[in-house]
Amino acid sequence: MKIEIFGPGCQKCSAAEKIIKATLAELKNDAEVVKVTDIQEMVSRGVMFTPAVIIDGKKVCEGKVPTPDMIKGWLK
Amino acid sequence: MTRKHLLVGTAALALWVAVYAQLAPLAHRLTYGLLRLVPGSPFSSAAEFFLYETPKVMMLLTIILFVVGVIRTFFTPQRTRRILAGRRESAGNVLAALLGVVTPFCSCSAVPLFIGFVTAGVPLGVTFSFLISAPMVNEVALVLLFGLFGWKVAVLYAGTGLSIAIASGWIIGRMGMERHVEEWVYQTKPGSEDEATAPDWRERLQDGRLAVRDIVGKVWPYVVAGIALGAGIHGYVPEDFMAALMGKSAWWSVPAAIIIGIPMYSNAAGIVPIMLALLEKGAALGTALAFMMAVIGLSLPEMIILRKVLKPRLIAVFIGIVGTGILIVGYLFNMLF
Numbered sequence A: 001m002k003i004e005i006f007g008p009g010c011q012k013c014s015a016a017e018k019i020i021k022a023t024l025a026e027l028k029n030d031a032e033v034v035k036v037t038d039i040q041e042m043v044s045r046g047v048m049f050t051p052a053v054i055i056d057g058k059k060v061c062e063g064k065v066p067t068p069d070m071i072k073g074w075l076k
Numbered sequence B: 001m002t003r004k005h006l007l008v009g010t011a012a013l014a015l016w017v018a019v020y021a022q023l024a025p026l027a028h029r030l031t032y033g034l035l036r037l038v039p040g041s042p043f044s045s046a047a048e049f050f051l052y053e054t055p056k057v058m059m060l061l062t063i064i065l066f067v068v069g070v071i072r073t074f075f076t077p078q079r080t081r082r083i084l085a086g087r088r089e090s091a092g093n094v095l096a097a098l099l100g101v102v103t104p105f106c107s108c109s110a111v112p113l114f115i116g117f118v119t120a121g122v123p124l125g126v127t128f129s130f131l132i133s134a135p136m137v138n139e140v141a142l143v144l145l146f147g148l149f150g151w152k153v154a155v156l157y158a159g160t161g162l163s164i165a166i167a168s169g170w171i172i173g174r175m176g177m178e179r180h181v182e183e184w185v186y187q188t189k190p191g192s193e194d195e196a197t198a199p200d201w202r203e204r205l206q207d208g209r210l211a212v213r214d215i216v217g218k219v220w221p222y223v224v225a226g227i228a229l230g231a232g233i234h235g236y237v238p239e240d241f242m243a244a245l246m247g248k249s250a251w252w253s254v255p256a257a258i259i260i261g262i263p264m265y266s267n268a269a270g271i272v273p274i275m276l277a278l279l280e281k282g283a284a285l286g287t288a289l290a291f292m293m294a295v296i297g298l299s300l301p302e303m304i305i306l307r308k309v310l311k312p313r314l315i316a317v318f319i320g321i322v323g324t325g326i327l328i329v330g331y332l333f334n335m336l337f
Helices: A011-026 A039-044 A068-075 B003-034 B042-072 B077-084 B091-102 B107-119 B124-136 B139-149 B151-174 B183-187 B201-236 B253-261 B268-280 B285-297 B300-306 B312-336
Strands: A002-006 A032-036 A052-055 A058-062
Touching: A002 A011, A011 A032, A011 A068, A039 B107, A058 A068, B003 B042, B042 B091, B042 B139, B042 B201, B077 B091, B077 B107, B077 B124, B091 B124, B091 B151, B107 B124, B107 B183, B107 B300, B124 B151, B124 B285, B139 B151, B139 B201, B139 B268, B151 B285, B151 B312, B201 B268, B253 B285, B253 B312, B268 B285, B285 B312, B300 B312
Parallel strands: A002 A032
Antiparallel strands: A002 A052, A052 A058
16 A cells, blocks of 8 residues: 655644554554655646645545544545 | 534534623623722723633634634635636636635645646636635634624725735736746646545534634634733723824835735734734724735745745736735725724
8 A cells, every 4th residue: 555645844744744654553554655745746646735645546635634533544 | 414413513503602792791700800900900901801802712713713614625726726727817816816715725835736726727817816815815814803803894804805816816917927937837737636535524524623723723822922912002002102103194104014014924813913902002904904914915935935936026026916905905994994
């Protein structure tokens, strides 16, 4: 499983990365986490509002820091 | 929406109204009964002001942020872009300014949003109307203005803010500034129309709650500090202290307020209580409003972020046109009130 986190590096984006990594660790899930900071790539992937999360090519969240419950829901 | 949501919502709203109605008598009792302050002294009037305004503004913020948070789940940037793509100017500018108010936006997303709009065929001027109205017509500012000054000032603020966004975007569109956008922007391929799966009601309500928690958690120290400052000035500083400096007769105060406001970076929550204090002591409404609009609508950090996609000439034009709009609003309010 590949989890991509999109964000130019603002507070909210690092918060999203942190909470996703913490939740993965809690679940002992070894999914690959990639941080995308390049704006051109962001736009060409259809992200206009950060932080956004794409899991295996599917956008699950855009413009907000996910909660642990939301993340657990995506991983099921 | 389930029946349970409706029931809980109605009960919460009833409780909110009941508590809100009791705030003024409660603050009065607390000041003169519990704290035994002597009526009529500057300190007691400052204390009563603080004890009334703080919970009032907090309660107003909570309910409005919740409602706006839920409304925003219906307006994703992708949907807004679809609505605006290929619009003619004029009508497009009006629509963009209105959508700027309800579409979720934060200045760190200004660049991907700008590129996403422009490459998908949203005209440059229409994109600007959106980018100007999104920070300028701000729900926190609207709540605070309503709570502290009444509905007339709040409506005038929203109306003039929208007008500035519409007119400035239209002018930028007419000026044909496309070549002053960095070239790489147009080389970016617009992304897929993919949206995250549409949320259900449970998620929408949760988003509302998160918005309240996020924003109230961030702005409450500013609100409390601002009202405390306002209260201090309310009680102690003489009535016409600001009249010479920021009153109607000082014509230069409007441009001065804008020039001071642009490099300042603060959120609406910090600025509005200070406005309140200034106004009480004789500052003119237009001057104070121009100051607020310059602070939240034209912020230096956002300009620095936008520099990635806009050449200096376009940034200068952007600041110049919006600044002129704010100037006109400032003089207009000073004339009307």
